[in-house]
Amino acid sequence: MxxxxxxxxxxxxxxxxxxxxxxxxxxxxxxxxxxxxxxxxxxxxxxxxxxxxxxxxxxxxxxxxxxxxxxxxxxxxxxxxxxxxxxxxxxxxxxxxxxxxxxxxxxxxxxxxxxxxxxxxxxxxxxxxxxxxxxxxxxxxxxxxxxxxxxxxxxxxxxxxxxxxxxxxxxxxxxxxxxxxxxxxxxxxxxxxxxxxxxxxxxxxxxxxxxxxxxxxxxxxxxxxxxxxxxxxxxxxxxxxxxxxxxxxxxxxxxxxxxxxxxxxxxxxxxxxxxxxxxxxxxxxxxxxxxxxxxxxxxxxxxxxxxxxxxxxxxxxxxxxxxxxxxxxxxxxxxxxxxxxxxxxxFSYDLLINVLNADLSNNFGNLLNRTVKMVNQSFINGVHFDEENLHQIDKNILKEIDLVYQDYCLALDNFRADKALKRTIEFSKHLNEYIDKNEPWKLKDNLERLNVVLNTLLQGIYAITFMLSIVMPKKTSKIFNFLNQDIISPTALNDYKKFDNKVLDVKEILFPRIKN
Missing domain, CATH: 3.40.50.620 (HUPs)
Incomplete structure (x- = not known):
């Protein structure tokens, strides 16, 4: 074809x-x-x-x-x-x-x-x-x-x-x-x-x-x-x-x-x-x-x-x-x-530094690092998708992946890259809020629930990484490697089993905070 x-x-x-x-x-x-x-x-x-x-x-x-x-x-x-x-x-x-x-x-x-x-x-x-x-x-x-x-x-x-x-x-x-x-x-x-x-x-x-x-x-x-x-x-x-x-x-x-x-x-x-x-x-x-x-x-x-x-x-x-x-x-x-x-x-240098720190270091970089750290602390062999134990808050995140990707495509089809990337980073912020609401650090005695929360976070992180790959292909390639992901495709956004029993390893801080 x-x-x-x-x-x-x-x-x-x-x-x-x-x-x-x-x-x-x-x-x-x-x-x-x-x-x-x-x-x-x-x-x-x-x-x-x-x-x-x-x-x-x-x-x-x-x-x-x-x-x-x-x-x-x-x-x-x-x-x-x-x-x-x-x-x-x-x-x-x-x-x-x-x-x-x-x-x-x-x-x-x-x-x-x-x-x-x-x-x-x-x-x-x-x-x-x-x-x-x-x-x-x-x-x-x-x-x-x-x-x-x-x-x-x-x-x-x-x-x-x-x-x-x-x-x-x-x-x-x-x-x-x-x-x-x-x-x-x-x-x-x-x-x-x-x-x-x-x-x-x-x-x-x-x-x-x-x-x-x-x-x-x-x-x-x-x-x-x-x-x-x-x-x-x-x-x-x-x-x-x-x-x-x-x-x-x-x-x-x-x-x-x-x-x-x-x-x-x-x-x-x-x-x-x-x-x-x-x-x-x-x-x-x-x-x-x-x-x-x-x-x-x-x-x-x-x-x-x-x-x-x-x-x-x-x-x-x-x-x-x-x-x-x-x-x-x-x-x-x-x-x-x-x-x-x-x-x-x-353009100003202050704005440049503030955006890079806010979007990449404090928001997405922090989300990636804290999620992988929590996975490795409690699941040596990785997490898995557990559909039966999803709560509504988890389902909302999985649904938002589809909605964010639709918005991202619509924006880029109209050549509005700023809207696509802002929507992507906004979703990263929502995932950080999801962490705060679920308090996974308090779930170490409830591994069933902790597994669902961390797997849901990884689904979102995959989607964000995929959408950022159009502007940061080298950094996102490293992230996919850290997440043990070989298939990089929009079809994988809805494959919720892609993290099943995958060992994760973040080898470096990709977005260090910039000092003013």
Whole structure:
């Protein structure tokens, strides 16, 4: 039987600046969603990468006195090293300097041109080099007779040059209709409303898709051009989601499996690039009669008490020291469990430490350690499931395992990892309360009742460990080993005999308390 497929991408990151925790958040979310789909039996493919072309990259390379290719090679390694440090595995690392990608994008450009969607004219307007974005005066901020980018604050350049344009305006009715008929296409309602109000409902302007003022990019050659044209970075970059699957290459099997015939095609991105992914990308795909993504998961910003992270404020948080200090899995748990993708998230070190101590050390870690200790004190050969002697309080816990797992799946099916993990940790808290109500330390002379209580606790601990495994696979693998469990599956959640006569051995404290 063919498995359902799940293809997920991060944006291909622009590698001109330093790494920050925004990169960490986006990639971790995509990785966690992938792990969940694997749990559910999907065939998955996870893609990330970097966007290597454009005027900004060329300028950065010049500043570093490097060849542009050598510069992006160096930057690519920074991202790969971060994902390795974070213990994030991916299937594809897309690079827009890949020759197969460059060849495919040139073919795509020509195909759009042949279909009449691309025409030559002169571009006169505003351009942000740092954001690689064209803006109209109404979209920009005017201050002291100069125009600035509304998000980054970078001063805009006035540009006048020969360019090819994509006929975006022609697709305005189509994209508006698509939003209306596919209300679940974007996860973020506020972003959808903003895109409609600020761009679509005003009527889309045709998009300049080539530049002639620099040469670091995919070149298009036409005899009637006065100068050599380089394809605009967004037209180049967005198609990496297809070329990473082999689209227009000699081997299109992944493209056919995961995009052409795939069940779920998901992009994870931050809200500031939603215009390119939610308007331009669907239109580009529609112009070529290609499938659209099935979902765009749009998360908000991580900010600090000083506001949005920026070099000028000096509040950019480097992810590497965080991982080295607190641990890769702990950091992934923190961001995944705390960030509600619809709202900006305020990061602080105090919050990080408090969450890790409260959720993992005091709550779940304590539950695991005290339960196994009590089992080993009274049952050398392990506990067993005794259905006849279950009390209502025990049955309620076993029933809650099913309810928690249903809530967990519902949240993750809607890409709300924070809700799934918070529900999991809430259940761990309920198990600690169950211990307090049953007072097992007073049941040493009633081994029949003590056996039921401890077995019930282990059933709950298994469920929590299983649900946390999507974000902490290494730690949870150790826990399953401590619990002498070989079968790691959702079907085992209701196999109440899985702990029968299993000897338990917690070999280390997995979640030590962090000192402030």
């Amino acid at each position: 063919n498995k359902k497929t799940f293809y997920i991408t991060t944006p291909i990151y622009y590698p001109s600046g330093n790494l920050h925790i925004g990169h960490l958040l986006t990639t971790t979310l995509a990785w966690v969603y992938t792990n969940y789909k694997k749990q559910r039996g999907y065939d998955t493919l996870f893609s990330t990468g970097i966007d290597e072309h454009g005027q900004k990259i060329q300028k950065k390379a010049e500043e570093a006195k490097m060849d542009p290719q050598a510069y992006v090679d160096m930057q690519a390694n920074k991202f790969k090293n971060l994902w390795e440090l974070l213990d994030i595995e991916y299937n594809v690392f897309s690079r827009t300097t890949n020759k197969e990608h460059e060849k495919a994008v040139a073919l795509i450009f020509n195909k759009m041109k042949e279909k009449g969607f691309i025409y030559k004219a002169k571009y006169e307007g505003l351009y942000s080099i740092s954001d690689e974005e064209f803006l109209t005066p109404t979209q920009a901020i005017l201050k002291d007779n100069k125009y600035y980018h509304p998000v980054s604050g970078q001063q805009l350049q006035e540009v006048e040059e020969e360019s090819y344009f994509f006929n975006m305006s022609k697709f305005t009715p189509w994209i508006r209709s698509y939003f209306e008929n596919n209300p679940d296409f974007l996860t973020n309602r506020a972003t959808e409303k903003e895109l409609l109000n600020n761009f679509i409902d005003k009527g889309l302007e045709d998009l300049s898709v080539t530049r002639v003022s620099f040469d670091w990019g995919i070149k298009v050659y036409n005899a009637d051009d006065s100068r050599q044209h380089v394809i605009y970075v967004w037209l180049d970059a967005l198609f990496s989601y297809l070329t990473g699957l082999g689209y227009l290459s000699d081997n299109q099997s992944d493209y056919e499996k995961f995009w052409l015939n795939g069940n779920e095609r998901v992009h994870v991105l931050a809200k500031e690039i939603s215009r390119f992914h939610a308007i331009y990308w669907p239109i580009f795909l529609n112009s070529l009669d290609l499938n659209l993504p099935t979902k765009e998961v749009i998360h908000s910003w991580i900010i600090t008490p000083e506001g949005k992270m920026s070099k000028s404020k000096g509040n950019v948080v480097d992810p590497i020291p965080l991982i080295q200090t607190y641990g890769a899995e702990e950091i992934k748990y923190f961001f995944t469990s705390q960030v509600n993708i619809d709202n900006d998230f305020t």
